[in-house]
Structure formats: structure tokens, C-alpha cells
Amino acid sequence: MNRVKRQIAPYLLVLPGGLWLLLFFAIPMVTMLSLSLQQGDVVNGYVFTGHWQTYVDALSNYESQLVRSLIYGVVSTVILIVLAFPVAYWIAFYGGKRKSTYLFLLLLPFFVSFVLRTISWRQILTDDGPVLHPLKALGLLPENVHILGTAPAVIAGLVYNFLPFMVLPVYVALERIDPRVVEAARDLYADPATAFRRVILPLSLPGVFAGVLMTFVPVSSDYVNSAVLGSSSTTMIGQVIQAQYLANSDYPTASALSFVLMAVLLIGVFAYARALGTEDVMKVAAR
């Protein structure tokens, strides 16, 4: 009796999570895979025909948007690391008693919906808005200069919206570093720069990896920032998928593009994990 119980227990333990994955991951994935291989139109219905040509067409039609999304994703993620690391470092090592206050301040903007915040940026940066209008009135900028609708505007929006998702994991990794390890490095005649490079930086990399996971994937597939701050020359793949699903009712193309995007992002993340050494990541994350 006891033995049977012990044998079933692990299955029971994975049951809730397993069901969750089945319902909200596996079934939608199968449905989407099926959709991507169907043909037809929205009035007469879509029928499964195994038409894989959709993938080829979707890729050739929207290759530029896919590449653009990945470039925006990589650029934004790099900027995020550069911005977030010093912030996290400062809070972790010099935050003192006020660490939680600083973290709270970091999260404060999250009490307002990110769509609203993005739209506010649009108001601020608009062509005749509070930033550009005075400069144009003074004759410092020509009349038709604009910030909105350009790639930097979209990337700035992405960085702004995802900054806490990079700061927090890096902070957690840095905060876990035992100060005695750093002391030991100093005792062994490492100057501060070497101690940082040889001790702190390697120990913080799993946090950076987690941060990259939490930002690169959603940033590359984001469509809100580009829709609000961008223009037709900054269209990202997320916008194309959204439009194919929710405007053109072209479900096969939308599903095919979703799969392609997923595959590309997975490859990117795995390549990065490999370069960094996944095992270390797992080990440190488990601590």
C-alpha cells in the first residue's frame, strides 16, 4: 500500500502543473499548428490541407519585419543590460537599509498601466509637444523634425517599459553574493576592478541571463510600443501577427508567423545559454 502511494505521489505532484500546461500550452499549440496548415477564407471557413507553403509565403512576405524585430530585441536588451547593471549593483551594494525603498521606487511606475505610460510618452514626444515645440519655436530644429515614428523612439519605449525586468533579476543575483567572497579576493591582492571582473561579474551572470530571458523574448515580440511610438517603417513582427489575426482574419499566416517567431527566439535563447554555460546557470539559480 505504502509503496503504491510512494509510486503515485510524484505523478500527483506534477498533475496540477501538467494540467495547466496541457490546457493552456499544449492544446493551443496543437490548434495553432493545425491552423498554420489550413487553407481557406474567413467566410467559407478554413480547412486542414497540410499546406506548408504558408510558411514559405509568410516568411518571404514578412522577413523584413522579423529581422527588424530581432534587431530591436537585441539592441534593446543590450541597452537594458548597460542601464540595469549599475542600478542593480548600486542598490545591492550601497542600498543599505533603504534597499526595499529603492526597489519600490523602481516598481512604482508599474502601478500605472504600461499602455497608458506609453501613450503618455507619445503625448510628450509628439511633433508639436512640450519637447519639440519650444525647440522648433526657437528655430533650433527644422519644422518637420520628429522623434515619434522612428526606430530610436520604439527602442526607447521598449527599454523604458522593460527596465525593471532586467534590474530585478540582476539585483537578486548580486544581492546573493557573499561579501566575504569579495573580501577574500581583496585579501588576495585583487584590486577593485579585478575583484569585480573575476568575482562579482561571473557570479552575476545567471541574473543577467534571467534578465535577458525576461526581456529579449517579450521585447522581440512586442507590438504595443511600435504601434504607439512607431510608424509604418518600424513595424515589428508582433504587429504583423496581431493584424493577421485580429484585422485580416488570415489565421494560417498568423499562426505560421507565430511558430517561426517562437522557433527563432528559442534558437536565440539556447545559443545564448550555451555561450554562457547553462550548467552554471542552473547551479546558481538553484542556490
Next chain:
Amino acid sequence: MSVPNFPDPSLVRGLTQRRFGRRDLLRLSGLSAAGLTLAACGVKGKGKPSASAAPDAVAKFWAGKTKNGHVDFANWPLYMDPKQPELKRFTAETGITVKYQEVIQEMAPWFAKVQPQLSAGQSIGYDLMVITNGIQFAQFRDSGFLAPLDASKMPNYVKNAAAKYKNELYDPHNVYSVPWTSGITGIAYDPAKVPAISKLADLWDTKYKGKVGMMSDTQELANFGMMALGIDPAKSTSDDWTKAADYLKKQKSDGIVRNYYDQSYIDALGKGEVWITQAWSGDVFQKNASDGTNFKFVVPDEGGTLWTDNMTIPITAKNPLDAIELMDFFYRTDNAASLAEYIGYVCPVPDAQAQMRTDADKKTGADKAAILALADSPQVFPAQSVYDKLHYYASFQTAALQQQFQKTFEPIVLS
């Protein structure tokens, strides 16, 4: 400091050890079923019932319907005075309450949004929705999503609507739709930033680089591309579409187009994001009236397009009787006049022109002048000479042609 060795090897072993034919179970439930599953999740369409309803369809739909005292109304923004005087009058006179929501910004997303519910025979939460003639109107009709209307329930419409609005090209004999208003797609511009604009060619002028707005609706966009090349959209062929698409792509690659907009183009004009834009006639009038701006609207020399937005009842509406009463209410001369006085779009009720002059007599000063100007405006009661300048949308013989049209113009907006 650490929880060593997670995941615990013994736990991993426990989770992965073979016990009761796990592999068989997997094979059965997963792999072999996968093929079946893939094929089984097709998306059902509603086929094409018929362009005109069967004679008994009207009777069949309306049989057994009862009045419930409420209407949920889905409309576009800028299509009614925000104080909703007509709806207040309607509620006062009939006791039927109306919840009016400006939820429609563009036709294609609206169709995509309500299509799944309508396909499943579920209510979309609205009893009345305003649909533009064009691709999606045909999709709504061909999918059987629109209730056939009972003319005997709409005495004002039958009596007051201009003949043209009782037999529309896109809905012969207006079986499924009653016009809300018509409008003209032309050009709006800010005279403070650009000199007077009169031609479509101005939208391709590199002087206005990054300051030109075009519409994201593929039909609106395509029409301007075709008209700029001297092609009549209503008679266009697929070769014409390719030519127009190339011309529009050039406009984009030259950096002239700032963006492709839905209803938000008017906001972009207000913010100075664009100086010249494709625009709908009445919006410009309302923007000027409400924000004190001084934008100008012109029908380009090469022509503009005439479209009609239509009141329709979704087939799954919960309160169709109340909805059709409201539809008819807008065809009473006084209501048609007061609506046109605010929105400044083409009024389908000719008698409203006299009514507007009467309304104007009751006002003084600027209000009076504004209403009189609207009553004489070619954008509200267009003369034949204006109609002659206007083109109609392309109509599609087959679904394949329509898809080809979409595929030709979609990439311009999306890339």
C-alpha cells in the same frame, strides 16, 4: 546558503521511471492522436447563404421577437453629439434605453473581433452596429451575420429616405442595412503649415516628407492610389491594383508617409504629426467645431470616394425590435436634421435641409450661421456636380479576387 543538487536525483528518478506502461499511454494519447487532432481543429465558416434573403427570411427572423426596452448600439467615434440629444429624445418618447458605445475604429478589426461570436451563434453584446459598405460588409452579409430588415417596421425610412439610399449598390433594396450617413474620403490639411491643397498628387510631394497621413484600411488606401493614377476604383482590374500598389509603395519608400492610420488620423492632424492626410469629410468639420482648429477639407481634383455607413442588426441581437425602432427614429426629419447639424456628414433625408433652416431660425449669431452653412454645405447635401466627382469602392466578383486585392495592398500598410 544553498539547496544542493536541485533537482534531487531521486526525485528525477521518481518522475521518469517507467511504471504502468507510460510509453503506451503516450503513444496512444499523444502521437497517433496528433494527426487526427491537427485535422480536426478546422475553423468553420458560414458559407454563402444568398446575396438577397429568401422571401420568408424576414418573417422567420422577426417571428416571436419581443420588445425588451433596451438597445446596445455600437458606432464609430465622431458620429453623434457626445451629449446624445437624439438618444435622450428616443428614450423620453419610447421608454427604450440606449447604451451607445463608440467601439468601431476600422472595419477589418471589427469584423475579426465579432466574427467568432457570430459564427458560434452568440450575441456580440450589440443590437445595432454601423458597418461601412465594402469588403467587410459583404463578409458580414455573406456569412449570414446580418438580420434581414422588416420595412413595415420602418415607416419613416420608407417615407423620408432619398431614393438613392433605399437601393444601394452594395445591398440591393437595402435588405440588410439602412444608411446611417454617407461621407466623402478626401484630403484634410492644416493651412497654417501648408499652402492650399487641391490635388491627390500633393500627397506624393516630397516637400511634405514625413508629414503625410494615409489610411490603414486597404480599400481607402488603394482607392487613393488608383485615383491618383486616373483609375476608377469601381472599374479597376487586378493589373490596376498592382500599378496602384507600386505607386503607393513609392510614396512610402520616399519617406513621405508618416504612418497609416485608422480613425486616429484626426488626432495626428490635431497634434501636428501630419500636415496633410486622407480624411473623412465630417470629421474635419467636427474637429474644427470642438477644438477650435482651422483644418480644411477638400475633395481632390482627381476625385474622392463616396461611402455609406449603415445601421445593421446582428443576427444574434437580443433586442432587434427595439433596435429597428431606433433605426427608424433617425429617419424622422427632425432627428435626421439635428444629427447632421452636429456630425456634418451627408444626410440621407432630403427634407432635413429645410428642417435645418427652420432649426437655424430658432438660434442666433454664430450658431445660426453654422447651421445655415451646414444646410448649404456640399458635404452634407452634395449637389450632382459633387457626386459626379466621386468614385465608388471596387466590388469583387469572387472571394479569390478580394483576397488578391487584400494581398496586394496589405504589405504596404504592414511593413
